[in-house]
Amino acid sequence: MVFSAFRLRFVQLLLVAFGVAFILFNLRESIHGADAPTQQVWSNYHDWDNFDAIGNETLGFQKVFAINLVSRPDKRDNIVLGSSVSNFHVDWIDGVTPGEIDAKSYPYNWDHGHKPTEYAARRAHINGLQRIVQERLASAIIMEDDADWDVSIKVQLQSFAHAVRTLQLQLRHNRKVPTQSPYGDDWDILWLGHCGVSCKTDLPFYLTPNDPTIPMPHRFLPLWRDPPVFEGHERPDHSRLTCTANDAACSMFYAVSYRGAQRILAALSVNPSGLAEEIDIGAQFDVSLGRMCGNGFLRCFAPYPSITGGFHQAGSRAKSSDIHEETGDGEGFFSWGVKYSTMLNINRILKGERTVHATWDDVDVLDVIPEEITMEKGAVYVPQPRN
Numbered sequence: 110m111v112f113s114a115f116r117l118r119f120v121q122l123l124l125v126a127f128g129v130a131f132i133l134f135n136l137r138e139s140i141h142g143a144d145a146p147t148q149q150v151w152s153n154y155h156d157w158d159n160f161d162a163i164g165n166e167t168l169g170f171q172k173v174f175a176i177n178l179v180s181r182p183d184k185r186d187n188i189v190l191g192s193s194v195s196n197f198h199v200d201w202i203d204g205v206t207p208g209e210i211d212a213k214s215y216p217y218n219w220d221h222g223h224k225p226t227e228y229a230a231r232r233a234h235i236n237g238l239q240r241i242v243q244e245r246l247a248s249a250i251i252m253e254d255d256a257d258w259d260v261s262i263k264v265q266l267q268s269f270a271h272a273v274r275t276l277q278l279q280l281r282h283n284r285k286v287p288t289q290s291p292y293g294d295d296w297d298i299l300w301l302g303h304c305g306v307s308c309k310t311d312l313p314f315y316l317t318p319n320d321p322t323i324p325m326p327h328r329f330l331p332l333w334r335d336p337p338v339f340e341g342h343e344r345p346d347h348s349r350l351t352c353t354a355n356d357a358a359c360s361m362f363y364a365v366s367y368r369g370a371q372r373i374l375a376a377l378s379v380n381p382s383g384l385a386e387e388i389d390i391g392a393q394f395d396v397s398l399g400r401m402c403g404n405g406f407l408r409c410f411a412p413y414p415s416i417t418g419g420f421h422q423a424g425s426r427a428k429s430s431d432i433h434e435e436t437g438d439g440e441g442f443f444s445w446g447v448k449y450s451t452m453l454n455i456n457r458i459l460k461g462e463r464t465v466h467a468t469w470d471d472v473d474v475l476d477v478i479p480e481e482i483t484m485e486k487g488a489v490y491v492p493q494p495r496n
Contacts, residue, residue, distance in 0.1 A: 176201075178203070241367060252361065
């Protein structure tokens, strides 16, 4: 009798083990195919904590900064009101004009073929990094004052935090360590808003499927980089990719850690011996930043497509940029790169309407209730070496 019970229990355990193995094998085959060059690893982020901190008034960082010229209070109005309806707080970094910069302060190898306004913009970002270091901030967001973001930005950032912490776990060979940040502690730059990114294709990447906030590809920001490609794996239109960034363009919205701010300040201003030439600091801020991501001086992560976008007030084209002198007839309000724009929905939000409207009329779902926007669990994919 005892023997029979033991045998029955053994058979039951054997069947359960066989069933689990069968399901996992078929799931992997259905996603990748037998000869796929990647291996899927399920994310175990549900074991972690701290994600609720992203719902606070600094989006899970210590501070949120926006760069704004004193001469453009209209743009400051946008950010103040937009952040208030999204329930996060913004501190300010004064923008810089060429006339405020003494010629002696230019780096010795600055390329004077660039516009003086491009160096002034770079100086404003460096001032932000200097402030992070001076105030000993563990991390901060720096955005430019024409930024726009989705009405569900906190949900988006929680999903991104799941992805980027899983990638950090993979890079540590699954060795979990305590973290003070919902985004993990092993990063220098989180390039949340960009106009093009390339990935380190030999490192793991993360896919979040069925993200309802992703625009269709023809609505992405104008891209200065080809879409990232991993051999043997295409990103489905409604999946958001998160990767270790090799390069990116545009510095409209990014997070930087204290360590990252120290390193960038060293590279772009203090200039330790040999470092300046290695990263070619004579370029615009975002170009130099991308180069530092590529050569390993910084550890950078980025989503694709970009999480944040930009906003243009009604009026002449000259209103849109304080770096480039644009000309042209007046235009209406518009947003780019964001499916459910906060700026374009401010009136609906202030009226207390439950739904918000999509930025464009050719999307799959025109009207959504922000509180009902949710993200699915994703998975990390590990490139497999070729024989």
